[in-house]
Amino acid sequence: MYASVFLFYGENTYALRQELQRRKVNFLERYGQDALFHFSNQNRDLGMIKQALYAGGLFVSKKMVIIEGVPKDTSEGNTLSADKIEKFFEDFQQNIDKLPADTIVILLSNKPDKRTKPFKRCMDNLQLKNFEPYKEPQLKTLITSQLEPLKIGNEELSYFLLKIGDDPYRLVSEAEKLKYGLPPATSQITKEQIDEYCFGMVEGDSFAFFDQLFSDPVLAAQTLEKMKSDGENRNTANGLLTRGLKVYLTLLDYHQQGITSAKEIIAQTKLNPFVVHKNLKNISILLSYQDFIKSFFKQLIELEFAIKTGKYPESYYRLATKSILLSEHQK
Structure with missing residues (x-):
């Protein structure tokens, strides 16, 4: 040896x-x-x-x-x-x-x-x-150390871990985002602050989905399938998709009103600053696809209603969403 x-x-x-x-x-x-x-x-x-x-x-x-x-x-x-x-x-x-x-x-x-x-x-x-994967106590220790000198309770710590997942790189990244994004006077972290500043596993996939939505719908459909496997359930994935489309529709509405300042939009809507700045850079793309965005959003709402009322089984969601995405993009 x-x-x-x-x-x-x-x-x-x-x-x-x-x-x-x-x-x-x-x-x-x-x-x-x-x-x-x-x-x-x-x-x-x-x-x-x-x-x-x-x-x-x-x-x-x-x-x-x-x-x-x-x-x-x-x-x-x-x-x-x-x-x-x-x-x-x-x-x-x-x-x-x-x-x-x-x-x-x-x-x-x-x-x-x-x-x-x-x-x-x-x-x-x-x-x-x-080097074996961290167990939950080790992950919590990692999060706590990254957040210092901020304090986080055990309930909030478990919530943070549930939201972000067990990838240490993501945990460190989101902990830093939370640490440096919170007001200086903050001492104790809340669940509301975690939701405001941090993006979960499926939310990360949703960003990839929307990045691909206009440039490569086939790749977007593949990301949609990944969201299904990564997410907790259909409601999680559908909620993230509809919220993302709502952001697009909100920015398009403000643009039509002549309001293009990110600061003003953030103040009025309370949307995440990162999301607003990221999508305002692509406002010209949103304008060219606004009919597609409106139709996609409308059909997602109708699909969700049909599943909830028993017209379609829950297992139909992924196939139907993929079909809507590809057919609408080809119009």
Whole structure:
């Protein structure tokens, strides 16, 4: 077992990257940039990696060598073939005893294929650190730390987690949005403030849907299907769609009245400032599609009423919405 050769792997890429960054920063502070070598998809050359691993430095003795995608990373974005990884590992295993004593090696693979020989060799010879998904207490600790010095009660904390989901990157992003968006005098966070400043999982998908609505209706229809799988139920997805279309209709109405100031519209409607600014930039597109927007909104309302009154089963919602979207866009 080699004490200075590590494998970082696991589904929790947030925790993995945080740990990697912590080690890099500590190392850089002590030994400088010339002693750190980081190979990723953008600069991963096996010859350069060997040079960094085994060659002695003229001005540095202590080295840290980080190699991403080894063992074979099955996640998207990996560009190194399994054959090349196998060849690299054979060479690495044969020469590992030649590693300078002061060289730290960190292999990084988010989703390694555990059936392969390279991974099994890692299990036998390297220091392994598996970054597993955070459990709920860890997620709550992460949120609380990101919100400091603001306070959040356990009920509000659970609500925040339910709304945003369990992706640490999203949780950190939405916590920062909440922290820096609230008035300076705020000390205790409420559910109403979470709703005002933060976007949930399905809301994030709804932004993607509306971004694609006019440019690529087929892709928008695919996002609609994703919203169904991500969302709690039909009511959630339908509510987000109709609210989004209402925003479009509201901005079009104000434009027809000659009111184009985002500040004035926000003051009068209490709409989320981000939503208003984002869509005012595209007012010319909204104007060219206003008939489509009105018709789509009207048919969604009629569809919802038909399902609630038993005319159509609830399972019909996704197919009908997709059909409305594509047929209306083709007119």
